[in-house]
Amino acid sequence: MKIDPSNPADLSAQIAAAIRDAIIGGDLIVDERLPSEAELADQFNVSRPTVREALKRLAAQSLIRTQRGASGGAFVNRLSFEDAYAQQITTSTLLLSMNAVSFDTACEARFALERACAPLSSQRRSADHLATMRAEIHRQQQPGLTDEAFCASDVAFHRALVDGAGNPVLSYQLAGAVEAMQPLMNMITFSARSREEIVAMHTELADAIETQDGASADTVLARLEDYTRTLARDVMTARAAKANG
Amino acid sequence: MKIDPSNPADLSAQIAAAIRDAIIGGDLIVDERLPSEAELADQFNVSRPTVREALKRLAAQSLIRTQRGASGGAFVNRLSFEDAYAQQITTSTLLLSMNAVSFDTACEARFALERACAPLSSQRRSADHLATMRAEIHRQQQPGLTDEAFCASDVAFHRALVDGAGNPVLSYQLAGAVEAMQPLMNMITFSARSREEIVAMHTELADAIETQDGASADTVLARLEDYTRTLARDVMTARAAKANG
């Protein structure tokens, strides 16, 4: 592992990149201890604060964890699915909020991916997944529910559907797509009528998953996508009309 | 923005979290300049190195960028699709390499997602996307190609297919799924016969996309998935037999 002192880029960034490459390349294995900060400083010919900045960069990506005390230090972290979910959600959320992605584009992507999970989920879902879906449907029928709580329940419902596919890689990939939509969905005001429609489709969806009818699930998801986009369009036009009036 | 000095967690982690929340929550907008390191140190009642560690954490996630000199400082970064791709690929690759995800699981997820893109791509792909696909098929027929180069071309081919859907959010989500598979694919030795088969299916796929036949594209992808899994299984059993013999 070497760095180039004449490189204009930050030394801490170079050091972080060198260690990251070593981890990705398999030169450092999970739970292996890195040299102490002082030793790394020696090896790279930099000061300890510079090494520390590099280590913090890696810690921010969950690539390492640190432990204080004797026999402490920085250890290569086994990236858990939870950590990966969290990063995926943060990145996706920022991507949507900062890049003026249209609601339609985000919506299309989200439902396209979810429809990819539906057939698998209809075959493999456990009783647990079905129970979660039914419970969320029940929650969505509570009259006093705020729009935010309704959206959160919506996310939990769809997440159960995705998890039902029993493929953690799929769940991870979908986490971002589904959760990142929530801030956009929160901008929609759900009337009693539209909640009713959505709950009806959720029920159809749960029924299709329960009877292992992947084709029906796919059809319902397509309708749900259409309906969601229509709702969003109506909200936008209503808002535009209000602004002009 | 406040932090809790009695919290056992690192101060730099707390500060990073506070600023991250401010960015995600919209309190800090894109291209807005953060206070200087000295000012932040004052505000949070910590030293400058601690502030710097926090900023490096955020920089590692592409949430901020820094600039030296007068009127320099830390600025809220507009997360580009490229940055998001890169993070997604790093995370996905590590997830697959560190968590003993089976080839079948990764493969299933990858093709499920890709099949979600196929119908959209068959409708919207540009001449450019088709040209890239054809060019990569041509490259894959070169006799002297190493397995690694063959895999790289494979990734480029499928990436063109995904990009053909014209949905950057989909492309972003798929980037991880497709690219993270490459190290696993590289472990497969492609015989002349299997290359021939794969190229044949790629050709069918390109034809289907060109004629806007989404259903055919889906079918071919399903066959390609089966074939890939069979190949992988054969490689594994051959390797196991060799180890035992």
Added chain:
DNA sequence: GACTTTTAAATGTCAGACAAATGAAATCTG
């Protein structure tokens, strides 16, 4: 031998300093 105390090693934090980059203001020049 079991418990307590000490100690050493490591990370976390701080203070102060200097280097380097950079844009803007001040100055010089034609």
Added chain:
DNA sequence: CAGATTTCATTTGTCTGACATTTAAAAGTC
């Protein structure tokens, strides 16, 4: 006065050295 040049203040990047805190292992004690 216009344009080029120089100076300067600001800000990040890096270094040194120090102390605080945590933690596991070694040493000591009964």
